[in-house]
Amino acid sequence: KAGVTQTPRYLIKTRGQQVTLSCSPISGHRSVSWYQQTPGQGLQFLFEYFSETQRNKGNFPGRFSGRQFSNSRSEMNVSTLELGDSALYLCASSLDRLGTYEQYFGPGTRLTVT
Amino acid sequence: DAKTTQPPSMDCAEGRAANLPCNHSTISGNEYVYWYRQIHSQGPQYIIHGLKNNETNEMASLIITEDRKSSTLILPHATLRDTAVYYCIVRVEVNYGQNFVFGPGTRLSVLP
Numbered sequence: 772k773a774g775v776t777q778t779p780r781y782l783i784k785t786r787g788q789q790v791t792l793s794c795s796p797i798s799g800h801r802s803v804s805w806y807q808q809t810p811g812q813g814l815q816f817l818f819e820y821f822s823e824t825q826r827n828k829g830n831f832p833g834r835f836s837g838r839q840f841s842n843s844r845s846e847m848n849v850s851t852l853e854l855g856d857s858a859l860y861l862c863a864s865s866l867d868r869l870g871t872y873e874q875y876f877g878p879g880t881r882l883t884v885t
Numbered sequence: 886d887a888k889t890t891q892p893p894s895m896d897c898a899e900g901r902a903a904n905l906p907c908n909h910s911t912i913s914g915n916e917y918v919y920w921y922r923q924i925h926s927q928g929p930q931y932i933i934h935g936l937k938n939n940e941t942n943e944m945a946s947l948i949i950t951e952d953r954k955s956s957t958l959i960l961p962h963a964t965l966r967d968t969a970v971y972y973c974i975v976r977v978e979v980n981y982g983q984n985f986v987f988g989p990g991t992r993l994s995v996l997p
Contacts, residue, residue: 775928804985806987813987813988813989813990814929814972815987816984816985816986816987819984827984829984859926861928861929863928863929863985872917872976873919873931873934874931874985875931876921876928876929876930876931877928878927878928879926879927881926
C-alpha cells in the first residue's frame with residue numbers, strides 16, 4: 772500500500788506570496804492532519820480534517836488554512852508568507868476507525884521563505 | 886503543552902538494548918501512549934502504541950507501568966540506523982478527533 776505523499780517536496784517563496792501544499796493520504800484513511808516543524812518550536816499541530824470538515828485546529832494565525840476533498844486528499848494554504856513560515860510541513864493520515872488512530876506521516880514539504 | 890517528559894538525549898552501544906523512558910503522570914484512563922521516531926528531516930515514523938498492557942511488534946516493545954504514569958520503549962538490538970529523535974506522545978481526543986502534541990523528544994545516538 773502506498774504511503775502518504777506530499778507535493779511539492781521543496782519550495783522557495785518570497786515574503787508576501789502565498790503557497791499551497793498538497794497531501795495524498797494512505798488509501799482508506801479518512802483523517803488528515805498537518806504539522807509545522809521548525810528548529811525552534813519543534814513539531815506543532817496545525818489542523819486536522821475528517822470527512823472534508825476541519826475537526827481540530829492548533830494555535831496558528833488565520834493565514835494558515837486548509838481543506839479536504841471528498842477523496843480525503845488535503846491541501847493547506849499559507850497566505851502573506853513571512854520569513855518565520857520557513858519550515859518543514861508534514862502531513863499525516865489516520866484510519867481513525869475501530870480504535871486505529873495511529874498517524875502515518877509523509878516525507879514533508881520543505882518551505883523556504885526569502 | 887505536551888503531556889510527556891523525556892530525557893533530551895541518550896547513547897546506546899550498537900547491538901545492545903536501548904531503553905527510552907517517558908513520564909506521563911497526568912495521563913487519563915482512556916488515553917493511549919504512542920511512540921514515534923524521526924530520522925533527520927524525514928517524516929516521523931510510527932513505532933508502537935499502548936493503553937495499559939505491554940505491547941510488542943517487529944520494531945520494539947512498550948512497557949507501561951501499572952499506574953500508567955510512565956512507560957519505556959525498548960529497542961532490543963539497536964543498530965546505527967536506529968539513531969533518531971524518539972517522541973513519546975499521549976493521544977488526546979478532542980472533538981472526536983485527535984491531537985498529537987509532540988514534545989522535544991529524546992535524541993538517541995547508537996554508537997559503533
